[in-house]
Amino acid sequence: DGGITQSPKYLFRKEGQNVTLSCEQNLNHDAMYWYRQDPGQGLRLIYYSQIVNDFQKGDIAEGYSVSREKKESFPLTVTSAQKNPTAFYLCASIARPNQPQHFGDGTRLSIL
């Protein structure tokens, strides 16, 4: 089945540690997005990429980094500079402009 796969489902980070969240899609979508969701809140955009080897900062990019070396993959690294990383992280992709974004089932990140 085509879709967006996020892994792991749960992730724990130690102080000073960088962690990487995986997002893979087999939908042949060009654009991909990373969002952060805090309890009782809407989604906030971290980074997005409209094409391979190109990406832009969203509204809350500080403390995060991304890469887009392949069309299917858009990994997100939560660096030690992100002081409040505990959240639900969602990856999305879009087939073409004027279409809705489709989401993976998220990764829940917590601090040890």
Next chain:
Amino acid sequence: GESVGLHLPTLSVQEGDNSIINCAYSNSASDYFIWYKQESGKGPQFIIDIRSNMDKRQGQRVTVLLNKTVKHLSLQIAATQPGDSAVYFCAERSRFGNEKLTFGTGTRLTIIP
């Protein structure tokens, strides 16, 4: 700044009744709106969308209404079922925004059996 918000954070509806979830937006440049449903521990699921050149769009048991004059969006769910219990988000896209979406805070809909 621009924002997308919801009038009610929670809504309880009797099973079989209709429900209406409301959303206000403030960006006059928004030209595309989407409703998502999110169940606990899962990603948002697309329900229905509407473009700014439309006032109404219907799907299976759902209808979205757009009032551009007062910048208001609503989602109507007919004959609610227990499986409709979830958090519902509206999202808007600015025609100048590179497909970036701005999300509201969500409304939790609970269906009472």
